[in-house]
Amino acid sequence: MLSDFVIIGAGAVGLASALELARRGARVTVLDKGQSGGESTWAGGGILSPLLPWQYGEEVNALSEYSRALFPAWRLRLEALSGLEAEYRVSGMLVLPPFEQQPAFAWCARHAWRHELRNSGDVLANGSNEASLWLPEVAQVRNPRLAKVLRGAALAAGVRILESVQVTGLVSAAGRIARLSTQQGDFSAAGFVVAAGAWSSALPGLEAFAERIFPVRGQMLLFKLPPDSLRSIVLHNGAYLIPRTDGHVLAGSTLEYSGFDKSTTQAAKRDLLAFAARILPALSDLVLSRHWSGLRPGSPDNVPVIGPCLGYDNLFINSGHFRYGVTMAPGSAVLLADLIEGKKPAISAAPYTAGMATPKMRELAADA
Ligand SMILES: Cc1cc2nc3c(=O)[nH]c(=O)nc-3n(C[C@H](O)[C@H](O)[C@H](O)COP(=O)(O)OP(=O)(O)OC[C@H]3O[C@@H](n4cnc5c(N)ncnc54)[C@H](O)[C@@H]3O)c2cc1C
Numbered sequence: 001m002l003s004d005f006v007i008i009g010a011g012a013v014g015l016a017s018a019l020e021l022a023r024r025g026a027r028v029t030v031l032d033k034g035q036s037g038g039e040s041t042w043a044g045g046g047i048l049s050p051l052l053p054w055q056y057g058e059e060v061n062a063l064s065e066y067s068r069a070l071f072p073a074w075r076l077r078l079e080a081l082s083g084l085e086a087e088y089r090v091s092g093m094l095v096l097p098p099f100e101q102q103p104a105f106a107w108c109a110r111h112a113w114r115h116e117l118r119n120s121g122d123v124l125a126n127g128s129n130e131a132s133l134w135l136p137e138v139a140q141v142r143n144p145r146l147a148k149v150l151r152g153a154a155l156a157a158g159v160r161i162l163e164s165v166q167v168t169g170l171v172s173a174a175g176r177i178a179r180l181s182t183q184q185g186d187f188s189a190a191g192f193v194v195a196a197g198a199w200s201s202a203l204p205g206l207e208a209f210a211e212r213i214f215p216v217r218g219q220m221l222l223f224k225l226p227p228d229s230l231r232s233i234v235l236h237n238g239a240y241l242i243p244r245t246d247g248h249v250l251a252g253s254t255l256e257y258s259g260f261d262k263s264t265t266q267a268a269k270r271d272l273l274a275f276a277a278r279i280l281p282a283l284s285d286l287v288l289s290r291h292w293s294g295l296r297p298g299s300p301d302n303v304p305v306i307g308p309c310l311g312y313d314n315l316f317i318n319s320g321h322f323r324y325g326v327t328m329a330p331g332s333a334v335l336l337a338d339l340i341e342g343k344k345p346a347i348s349a350a351p352y353t354a355g356m357a358t359p360k361m362r363e364l365a366a367d368a
Contacts, residue, residue: 003190004028006180008167008203009319010036012326014195015150016333017318018159019078021193024337028159029187031180033166033199037147040197040325043220043294045242045252046141048327050302051235052099054107059303059351064324065111066347067331068139074330075141075149082152087142087245093233094123095133096279104133113137123232126281138233141326142244167196170205170315177315191314191340198260198295200319205310212305213320215260216298218253219268221276222290223283225249230280239275241283249283251276257298264293298322306332306352307339316340 005021007014010032018028030036048071050056050064075088095104108115118134121127154161162184169181170192179188194200198216201209230243242250251272269291276283299305299320309315318336321328335352338345 005191005193006031006187006189007193007195008180009194009196009200010151010161010163011039011041011195011197012037012146012150012329013041013197013318013321013332014193015154015159015161016329017193017195017336018154019150019157020333020337021340022154022157022159024341029189030154030159030161031165031167031182031187032161032163035163036151036161037144040294040296041147041150042144043218043292044143044296044326045220045240045250046143046146046326047093047233047240047242048139048141049093049135050324050327051238051240052095052104053111054100054103057301057303060301060324061111062347063304063331063335063352064327066335067328070330070334071139071327075146078149078153081156082149084145084149084152086146086149088139089141089245090137090139091232091243092134092136093138093235094118094120095135096120096128096234096236097130097132098237099133101133108135124230124234124280126279140233140242143326146326167203170203172205172312175311176313191316193336194309194315194317195319197297197319197325200297200317202260208310209305209317209319212299214257214298215295216322217256217258217262217293218296219256219264219272219291219293220250220252221269221272221288222292223249223251223276223287224289225282225287229282234279236275236279239272241276241279248289249276249280251283254293260295262293262295264291268293296322297325304328304332304352306336307349308353 004027007030010030018030022028120130120132167180171179179186201213225247227247234241254268299322302322304320309317
């Protein structure tokens, strides 16, 4: 039987962790410095797959494939608990050239992904006719809706969510975390989970994680067209369009290493507008409704950090999912809970715990 836990961060990763720990019998409190799901989880595109999976290492694909398999039943359970919908939809993804056909086809065959070459004109009414890669099984969720579903489901499952509560300190004693400090008072528990997204390594005492988790800004544009103007996700040279069911279309995203600065820039707006109009000419300034940015929890090679933390017996981390934290949320939560419970996980945890053994972290763990 699991005991009580406090989780720092109510994004997709923190709330998925809370739900999984609660499902296994733990009493869970989640603290967030802002609104639950209000940071990267709100800002993201909700594509439930790495963009070009064959370009990533097995560590990324093992976790994202595990998570993708869990996703449909997971979101149904959360939707039933919350009474809300995340707009999960298998919309497919069209990859426009150039792409590496041989590695792409080999990867899809090895992972049993349906794939075929298709004319771009079949999906895009822009007069193009290029041999493109069609991945019909790629799904998506609508991030702000998923954030509401996660919050509602967590509350229905008995998780306590405290918003506008910023953790300012982790107080340790005898190799354990004794409590968390906040301006609203201290929080004690048997166990603690760091799921503070891009801010995970900004928590006092966790600065050594800065080499494993760092902010990477992503800017996004939102357009409004009539429904069905675009039906599938379209990817071209690293940028994408994502259609929602009500006619909204997202164009994203930038990858910027600008610290914790969340401002938007005219240069990114210009580039994303030009990209969007090239793919779908109806996407112009006239139908632009919003421009925002979010801070991804960046990590080297997009490999997250999941498991016990810094040698403290009762401190765990689930962070650094970079571009795929929504995709990886359910799988990461199950992996974390298995490690906490001492159960053998369905996939190897080694790639996600290995990154914690940096020299600085070993030094800190030895001092703890
Ligand atoms: C533009 C963009 C597009 C993206 N597209 C996709 C995509 O298509 N598919 C995909 O899978 N992923 C995508 N992502 C990535 C995905 O959104 C992130 O990996 C994921 O949301 C990370 O979730 P998280 O819970 O770790 O972080 P967050 O959602 O950022 O949550 C962390 C939470 O911790 C809280 N917090 C931080 N510090 C403290 C503190 N000291 N005390 C209390 N609370 C604290 C924050 O307020 C925040 O709410 C995208 C991201 C961006 C920005």
